[in-house]
Amino acid sequence: MLASRLRPKKTAPIFAALGDETRLRIVARLSTSGPMSIAHLTRDASITRQAVTKHLHVLAHAGLARSSRLGRESVWELQPAPLEAARRCLDGISAQWDTALDRLKLFVEP
Amino acid sequence: MLASRLRPKKTAPIFAALGDETRLRIVARLSTSGPMSIAHLTRDASITRQAVTKHLHVLAHAGLARSSRLGRESVWELQPAPLEAARRCLDGISAQWDTALDRLKLFVEP
DNA sequence: AGAACCTGCAACTATCCGGTTGCATTTCGC
């Protein structure tokens, strides 16, 4: 299996978006409680609303989240597709790692 | 299920380490071809050996890679544990997202 | 011994990133 199937250029930005503790908390919160507004998301966070907004835009740019205006508030929801892409990437790495181990085993043992 | 089970403080650094295209390529290469030296890893890369070294240290700091000296060269290999932790995190998010969808379905439909 | 090779350490640069503050704009409730 080729390493190019992992598509580093596509999946790296997804990992980068998940690679911040605050952002990962936002993703977790959106995944548990469903879509919610920026203000509600900021409610029990230790940072500013604008910081939350920036993080949401980072998630949106990675395709992980999407916003829709509802009256005066913008509701944000998770997008599952990139999450699955990231999962497939990790699965691919693990699979390759396993087959490499198998090859080593076949080479060492008779 | 609580969001804290995703352990953002622990898994975010792993995602951050995977969130760079060059680093993800290194990880993919190590997963396919097994342990190799820095020079061999730099062979067909477009960046300097020192840059590769820095990336390897970032991976090591995230627990994703490990080095062992062998003569004049240092051989680097992947560590599967953090990869599985990242996978479990993504699985947890997807699971929570699915149950949230189910709750919504139960709420909307009779 | 000497050349070629692999690595480590340090300094330096440019850029990106997380976070803040301040202000303007739209929208809801009374």
Add this chain to the structure above:
DNA sequence: GCGAAATGCAACCGGATAGTTGCAGGTTCT
């Protein structure tokens, strides 16, 4: 209509980070 609430936009700051170059030290090979 008016105040309060929710958002958007822009500027700014400090620290991290991806990358480079240069040099010194340990290893292998002939």
